[in-house]
Amino acid sequence: MSRFWSPSIQSLVPYTPGEQPKVDGLIKLNTNENPYPPAPGVQQVLAGFDVDRLRLYPDPDSGELKRALADTHGLETHQVFVGNGSDEVLALTFMALLRQPKAILVPETTYSFYDVYIDLYDIEAQHLPLTADFRIDLEQYRQPNGGIIFANPNAPTGISVSLDEIRTLLDHNTDSVVVVDEAYVDFGADSAIALIDQYPNLLVTQTFSKSRSLAGLRIGCAFGHPELIEALERVKNSFNSYPLDMLAQAAAVASLQDETYFRAHLDKVMATRQWTTEALQTLGFDVLPSHTNFVFASHPKLSGAELMSYLRERKILVRHFTKPGIDNHLRITIGTDAEMQALIDCLQQHPSL
Amino acid sequence: MSRFWSPSIQSLVPYTPGEQPKVDGLIKLNTNENPYPPAPGVQQVLAGFDVDRLRLYPDPDSGELKRALADTHGLETHQVFVGNGSDEVLALTFMALLRQPKAILVPETTYSFYDVYIDLYDIEAQHLPLTADFRIDLEQYRQPNGGIIFANPNAPTGISVSLDEIRTLLDHNTDSVVVVDEAYVDFGADSAIALIDQYPNLLVTQTFSKSRSLAGLRIGCAFGHPELIEALERVKNSFNSYPLDMLAQAAAVASLQDETYFRAHLDKVMATRQWTTEALQTLGFDVLPSHTNFVFASHPKLSGAELMSYLRERKILVRHFTKPGIDNHLRITIGTDAEMQALIDCLQQHPSL
Numbered sequence: 001m002s003r004f005w006s007p008s009i010q011s012l013v014p015y016t017p018g019e020q021p022k023v024d025g026l027i028k029l030n031t032n033e034n035p036y037p038p039a040p041g042v043q044q045v046l047a048g049f050d051v052d053r054l055r056l057y058p059d060p061d062s063g064e065l066k067r068a069l070a071d072t073h074g075l076e077t078h079q080v081f082v083g084n085g086s087d088e089v090l091a092l093t094f095m096a097l098l099r100q101p102k103a104i105l106v107p108e109t110t111y112s113f114y115d116v117y118i119d120l121y122d123i124e125a126q127h128l129p130l131t132a133d134f135r136i137d138l139e140q141y142r143q144p145n146g147g148i149i150f151a152n153p154n155a156p157t158g159i160s161v162s163l164d165e166i167r168t169l170l171d172h173n174t175d176s177v178v179v180v181d182e183a184y185v186d187f188g189a190d191s192a193i194a195l196i197d198q199y200p201n202l203l204v205t206q207t208f209s210k211s212r213s214l215a216g217l218r219i220g221c222a223f224g225h226p227e228l229i230e231a232l233e234r235v236k237n238s239f240n241s242y243p244l245d246m247l248a249q250a251a252a253v254a255s256l257q258d259e260t261y262f263r264a265h266l267d268k269v270m271a272t273r274q275w276t277t278e279a280l281q282t283l284g285f286d287v288l289p290s291h292t293n294f295v296f297a298s299h300p301k302l303s304g305a306e307l308m309s310y311l312r313e314r315k316i317l318v319r320h321f322t323k324p325g326i327d328n329h330l331r332i333t334i335g336t337d338a339e340m341q342a343l344i345d346c347l348q349q350h351p352s353l
Numbered sequence: 354m355s356r357f358w359s360p361s362i363q364s365l366v367p368y369t370p371g372e373q374p375k376v377d378g379l380i381k382l383n384t385n386e387n388p389y390p391p392a393p394g395v396q397q398v399l400a401g402f403d404v405d406r407l408r409l410y411p412d413p414d415s416g417e418l419k420r421a422l423a424d425t426h427g428l429e430t431h432q433v434f435v436g437n438g439s440d441e442v443l444a445l446t447f448m449a450l451l452r453q454p455k456a457i458l459v460p461e462t463t464y465s466f467y468d469v470y471i472d473l474y475d476i477e478a479q480h481l482p483l484t485a486d487f488r489i490d491l492e493q494y495r496q497p498n499g500g501i502i503f504a505n506p507n508a509p510t511g512i513s514v515s516l517d518e519i520r521t522l523l524d525h526n527t528d529s530v531v532v533v534d535e536a537y538v539d540f541g542a543d544s545a546i547a548l549i550d551q552y553p554n555l556l557v558t559q560t561f562s563k564s565r566s567l568a569g570l571r572i573g574c575a576f577g578h579p580e581l582i583e584a585l586e587r588v589k590n591s592f593n594s595y596p597l598d599m600l601a602q603a604a605a606v607a608s609l610q611d612e613t614y615f616r617a618h619l620d621k622v623m624a625t626r627q628w629t630t631e632a633l634q635t636l637g638f639d640v641l642p643s644h645t646n647f648v649f650a651s652h653p654k655l656s657g658a659e660l661m662s663y664l665r666e667r668k669i670l671v672r673h674f675t676k677p678g679i680d681n682h683l684r685i686t687i688g689t690d691a692e693m694q695a696l697i698d699c700l701q702q703h704p705s706l
Binding site: 002003004005006007008009012013014015016017018020022031033034035036037038042043046047049051052053054055056057058059060084085087088091095096097098099100101113116117119120175176177200201209213214215216217218227228230231233234235236237238239240241242244245246247248251 | 358365390438450470473553599
């Protein structure tokens with residue numbers, strides 16, 4: 001607190017990202033990073049980059065990257081927006097589309113950054129609870145609203161809703177924007193990008209940080225009707241008119257160009273998720289059905305906090321949330337087979353398991 | 354305009370950056386890019402970067418880059434903030450420090466993005482005119498205010514104020530924040546960073562886009578009292594909790610480590626500016642005294658618009674502003690000696706010069 005701060009920021013509670021400890025030898029299953037490197041083309045981009053070009057500003061419109069994203073998803077470039085990570089894309093989305101006179105609808109348990117934006121922009125919001133089995137029930141969202149946002153698959157539960165459920169919601173909700181945050185969609189859920197041409201009020205956000213192993217380069221994107229994209233561009237160009245840096249743009253294009261590598265490594269993560277889920281269940285864990293690169297699990301005999309501490313003492317980091325209703329769960333990122341085996345071995349040695 | 358947009362963005366007028374044409378063979382003197390490549394260490398950073406690390410999130414606190422900036426300027430790391438270009442740093446500064454109940458003071462002619470932020474955040478602002486010889490008169494800023502921001506050197510005039518003038522302003526203005534935007538300071542002006550330890554209300558912003566030839570990587574920074582830096586961090590972490598990407602951070606550190614290269618290339622630009630100024634004066638131009646990598650010049654016989662078109666037809670791009678009072682001037686970036694010689698040769702061939 002300081003007398004020099006803008007009054008409106010005095011009460012802000014910023015988002016807390018997962019810990020990034022600088023300790024060697026940790027098994028890091030706490031921030032949903034991909035265990036595999038980015039596509040080999042990214043290495044070639046860096047090795048071959050003409051460093052002299054860095055003295056110039058990047059293309060303000062990110063034309064090449066938008067073209068690659070449009071081609072990947074069968075869209076036109078004016079249906080594509082890019083930003084510095086999907087957090088920035090979401091921040092601009094809240095400013096451009098979700099600051100409305102009516103309350104927006106948002107799941108009570110979801111990506112916790114949404115509530116930070118709601119606070120930052122002083123947005124009125126109605127929080128809708130998950131079902132008893134931790135699902136988002138989109139039927140609840142059929143009520144007057146200034147906008148709707150949810151993550152699909154949802155975080156930290158990992159559970160997805162079907163494209164049919166989203167389509168039905170859109171058929172009932174035609175007067176406000178519906179934002180589907182698909183940070184994890186590539187790990188087994190269906191993308192609502194398929195619905196963009198039919199629904200002018202649908203915006204889909206994605207990230208290169210999870211499925212494309214490029215968290216270090218901060219690349220996010222959004223897809224939707226050109227009018228929604230224009231809203232994002234207007235706000236972006238009133239905030240920071242320059243785009244992603246040149247290297248991030250070039251690396252993102254290289255990643256999009258290697259579909260074979262992309263699919264092969266998604267399959268690996270999903271196979272590891274499958275046996276990890278079964279191994280956790282064998283140990284008595286309740287594991288929610290995940291379409292992400294993490295599992296959300298609880299154990300009837302041990303609290304989430306206890307389990308987290310137990311693992312942390314043995315150099316395995318997982319994420320634990322203190323929010324009531326999910327405070328007994330652990331969010332465990334899917335790492336390599338070896339990392340997940342180490343996790344299972346460690347849990348097996350727990351005296352109560 | 355769309356019924357899905359947030360009401361507050363319907364009237365936004367985004368910033369327009371200088372043109373980045375995709376045409377070969379142009380002499381591009383319109384966006385104040387540095388004609389020399391970044392420090393050779395940047396090339397080594399890219400060539401030697403372990404691409405596997407890109408799957409991980411960057412250090413949320415940008416520790417290594419803040420340490421390098423603090424060491425460069427004789428500060429502590431908690432006096433340093435970094436962002437995606439100084440435009441983002443300025444956007445966060447307006448949100449965190451300049452959204453005040455009282456009107457802020459800002460020069461009438463300065464970096465035109467300030468008015469976009471003022472509009473975006475609905476800030477009350479009082480615009481103070483430059484003197485007849487295009488200087489910022491800081492004595493005018495000794496009046497009640499919610500904050501003060503100006504560029505030093507100012508853009509697009511290129512003229513700087515002295516450290517003594519800034520110190521006197523700070524002695525008279527102790528109850529609100531004073532932001533000095535030093536995008537161009539390395540080209541011959543004195544940095545107010547020297548005053549930070551004495552004035553808790555002074556924030557200085559800088560960029561790697563001009564003097565460090567890294568416009569393509571979008572690196573900006575701010576320096577000030579830890580309480581001002583904390584305000585920026587709070588807003589940043591409520592907007593986009595992740596920092597600059599890993600490659601941008603590593604390249605920035607490499608640039609800071611090569612002071613010899615940095616100084617040598619600043620000297621080159623300043624020497625080119627010197628003879629270019631004299632050559633323009635010989636042609637009858639009025640050239641304002643520049644402490645930047647551009648000159649702001651007008652000619653008694655030809656309008657700014659005419660001159661810009663004449664040069665553009667001959668594949669030389671310069672920047673022309675339509676704002677009354679400066680609409681007869683051209684802002685000409687200092688390129689290489691060869692580029693500036695081509696400019697002078699081209700002007701000499703003009704029938705009226």
